[in-house]
């Protein structure tokens with residue numbers, strides 16, 4: 001299956017850690033477009049490669065070496081391809097092989113298996129990377145290519161939902177007593193997290209999920225801001241519950257009858273809370289900048305061209321002029337050409353201006369979000385009628 005083609009349910013297994021905690025989040029996220037990211041696309045590519053390798057291992061007759069090599073050759077042409085993917089997917093393959101060989105008898109293997117957990121979650125389905133089943137054991141294995149946050153298999157709701165779906169699909173054919181879950185994340189630490197529970201425990205989790213999912217599908221229940229739940233929530237920048245929680249933390253200290261000086265414990269606690277507050281503020285800035293650049297109004301704010309930087313137009317010519325002006329060559333060279341601001345610092349504004357001002361070009365800076373009182377003129381990405389007309393004129397005159 002092309003991973004790009006993987007369908008996503010509203011209450012997806014991969015977002016279960018969010019909608020189980022903050023039940024209205026799934027419906028709220030629906031209102032925010034999913035723009036994807038390079039990291040997600042890179043992960044998709046690595047998953048496609050991992051799938052090919054497992055297919056070749058488990059179904060060699062249908063998908064032999066030649067087909068594997070051809071399919072990998074195709075993936076290598078993708079822009080986000082990186083040779084290190086071969087090694088990381090080998091780690092995953094080795095883990096799956098070792099797990100399969102650990103079964104008493106050869107287990108039944110399902111790769112990229114669509115699992116339906118609609119009995120617990122309305123319209124719930126997903127795609128499990130690898131399922132091994134046999135000897136009373138149902139083992140769900142998930143490959144994760146992220147390197148930012150280590151994901152634990154312990155009580156992992158995504159894995160548990162896949163296990164519920166797999167159990168539902170195979171229960172008539174295979175008796176199951178034990179559920180095993182593994183996450184192989186080869187770019188992080190030791191790269192493997194494993195967990196095990198009984199079928200009874202899994203089914204009890206299913207009952208808990210049912211209640212939460214019934215609320216989540218309707219967008220009901222309480223919004224619950226939580227660092228883990230909010231981290232990748234598409235609504236995080238505009239979510240009122242998160243905004244109000246962070247604003248309360250940032251702007252409403254509880255003075256009470258406490259001592260006037262805060263303790264080290266409180267410093268630590270405020271700093272911890274401050275991380276979430278800073279992240280929230282940075283999410284707000286990102287949204288505001290985008291809106292301003294799109295020509296929309298965020299009262300009190302505007303987008304302006306950021307501070308630019310100066311560079312030598314022609315370092316050799318500039319240094320020749322400086323040398324002719326009596327500047328010692330030793331002042332001019334470090335391991336790389338000295339930047340205009342650095343040399344201005346050495347020479348002083350006056351001498352720099354006399355000798356080098358004509359050698360410097362001013363490069364525009366990145367757009368930045370500032371308060372309205374800033375003296376710089378507002379900029380937007382929108383092409384004005386005047387600019388468009390100018391361009392048309394340019395074409396005509398060519």
Ligand code: SF4
Nearest residue numbers: 022225230233236239
């Ligand atoms: S940002 Fe946090 S609180 Fe708001 S909907 Fe998302 S998960 Fe819930």
